[in-house]
Amino acid sequence: DADVTQTPRNRITKTGKRIMLECSQTKGHDRMYWYRQDPGLGLRLIYYSFDVKDINKGEISDGYSVSRQAQAKFSLSLESAIPNQTALYFCATSTGDGYTFGSGTRLTVV
Amino acid sequence: RKEVEQDPGPFNVPEGATVAFNCTYSNSASQSFFWYRQDCRKEPKLLMSVYSSGNEDGRFTAQLNRASQYISLLIRDSKLSDSATYLCVVNDKTSYDKVIFGPGTSLSVIP
Numbered sequence: 001d002a003d004v005t006q007t008p009r010n011r012i013t014k015t016g017k018r019i020m021l022e023c024s025q026t027k028g029h030d031r032m033y034w035y036r037q038d039p040g041l042g043l044r045l046i047y048y049s050f051d052v053k054d055i056n057k058g059e060i061s062d063g064y065s066v067s068r069q070a071q072a073k074f075s076l077s078l079e080s081a082i083p084n085q086t087a088l089y090f091c092a093t094s095t096g097d098g099y100t101f102g103s104g105t106r107l108t109v110v
Numbered sequence: 111r112k113e114v115e116q117d118p119g120p121f122n123v124p125e126g127a128t129v130a131f132n133c134t135y136s137n138s139a140s141q142s143f144f145w146y147r148q149d150c151r152k153e154p155k156l157l158m159s160v161y162s163s164g165n166e167d168g169r170f171t172a173q174l175n176r177a178s179q180y181i182s183l184l185i186r187d188s189k190l191s192d193s194a195t196y197l198c199v200v201n202d203k204t205s206y207d208k209v210i211f212g213p214g215t216s217l218s219v220i221p
Binding site for chain 1: 114118142144146151152153154155156159197209211212213214
């Protein structure tokens with residue numbers, strides 16, 4: 001099994017729908033992150049969590065929310081999806097010295 | 111000015127060539143530096159950390175110049191399998207352990 005697992009791998013959803021992206025990890029790391037990647041813009045931080053009770057906004061949190069259900073689980077929700085949220089989303093964990101990423105979720109909002 | 115900048119490329123080089131990528135960062139308080147490799151439609155994977163004294167891992171050499179605020183990655187004897195996007199990553203631990211990813215430099219090694 002992968003160290004960081006994201007589901008779904010691909011998703012097409014309609015504008016206005018609520019959608020949840022899930023992430024689980026087996027590395028036992030406290031730190032978990034959600035990033036989105038757009039061509040030419042690199043990875044941008046949406047939310048991060050340093051433990052179950054510590055959740056923080058990143059640079060582009062508007063339109064997103066997260067839930068840290070357990071040390072191993074960190075989910076990202078789009079409350080009302082819009083087309084400019086079409087992107088590749090990555091979950092990651094770290095110990096502070098390098099990240100381990102999930103395989104990504106390719107989300108298309110139509 | 112962007113916090114981390116890279117030449118987007120693409121760099122198209124023949125097999126066996128030596129290629130160098132540069133990355134500049136704006137925050138002088140940055141403390142940790144990394145190079146990641148990302149294959150098309152895949153997740154980024156850690157290639158190597160960058161230490162102040164410079165470090166080497168096989169065909170790959172990373173250098174850090176704090177005074178000029180840039181990081182470099184040198185790949186010698188390029189292989190077809192080196193074709194990927196290389197991401198420069200800078201970690202500012204003085205705030206919330208802020209990590210900034212550069213936009214990446216695309217490399218294509220051609221036969």
